[in-house]
Amino acid sequence: MTEKTSTKYDVAIVGGGPAGCAAGVFCSRAGLDTVVVSNGRSTLQKCAFVENYLGFPAGIEPGTLLDLLKRHAREAGCTMVEESVETAAGDEDGFVLTLDQESVTTERLLGASWSDSDYLEALGVETEPESGCGSVSVVPTDDCGETNVENVYAAGRITDTHHQAIVNAGDGARVALEIVREVDPDFYNDWVAPDGYYESYDREVPVGVEEIDHSERRRRAEHANDYMRAFFESS
Template structure:
């Protein structure tokens, strides 16, 4: 399968081997402006996303692309894997195997600067600057947390997060408002754990929606995550908003060609010829 441009560890890199940090290729988004948000003072994260399914991957993708220092914690047990075949995810008319869909989602996140770590969260606690997420006895500081896990949320019990039992089932779902906020300031939730319909496409959209709300809280001027043709805003006599990138016609063509080649290589990989 196509490489994801992993960052080589330096002599001072102390991350464990189950963490993946990948930077975007040269053709990916670049900005000449200063970052829209300062790095966390405690060397922690702006956002920790808990969950590696459609909602968690979508949330991680949007947070990282907005410039937030993002950590995604996933345990490899997305319920999407219980599906035999996915036939209603837009962009795959004949359908796609759930494993392939999850791997594509993971590759998409890996092309950002999001750090992905395979781990199970033990608990989350409040601290002065946000939260402390505990994994294998390690304390991970973060300003915000976005829960997108299923089916457990007991790691949030110490925070006093409001939950309610799902209708006709044993799982306690996290109660949120229309923006994905919980009753705990700085704690967001998205996907099936909030009662969102158990559909991959719906969960992915919910993860992206809640992530955009989280981003807007940390970066008030954030407008939207989209790539526009060069000169688009100049034509309206406006400055390019935060979160928007303008690219030339040549760069657009380059990205189109790269995207098609990447997808062809992915699906031509011999790994999938035996599925």
């Protein structure tokens, strides 16, 4: 039997849908070594067509949106792994996730998968029945998205958040920022500001903020336009 390789991360996110990818973007952009583990079966794929995700006024196909979300997380610096989580366990370094082909060690774990939370229950994470008429279990969290187990977080539908993709994305981003600020209390915002913005207020540029000049702004805008044009032309 081949021994599974192990890689260590600051944050491991289980779930590659709107919540998981959004969390990955914010964690990685804040400098946290982040892996997003997904089994490729996002609940988003249950939709026939997505018409209420901000930024797509004519709507977008679920598969296309999911592709964009994963691309965004990857471009932000996330390691994307398409495997299932077999088991999860705590150790002296945090947590170890055993996947199909490898294992992942992480200091912090964020569950953003739906509707399988068995790997979290193995860590002692409490669950409760879904509100309303649901027949599955969800994970209760505090206001920061942390479960009853220290350094284990949850976001999106797994926490009984509304069944809306954009709401789940926002929840993933919110919890990610809580994790970032736990790691670095001085972190302000993930924001790209015009060059000299903070100097005009006689302030230092806060942690998490990047200032860029006009030429860099134009370069990034042109790259973004070219990237999106090429993506949709090839879809």
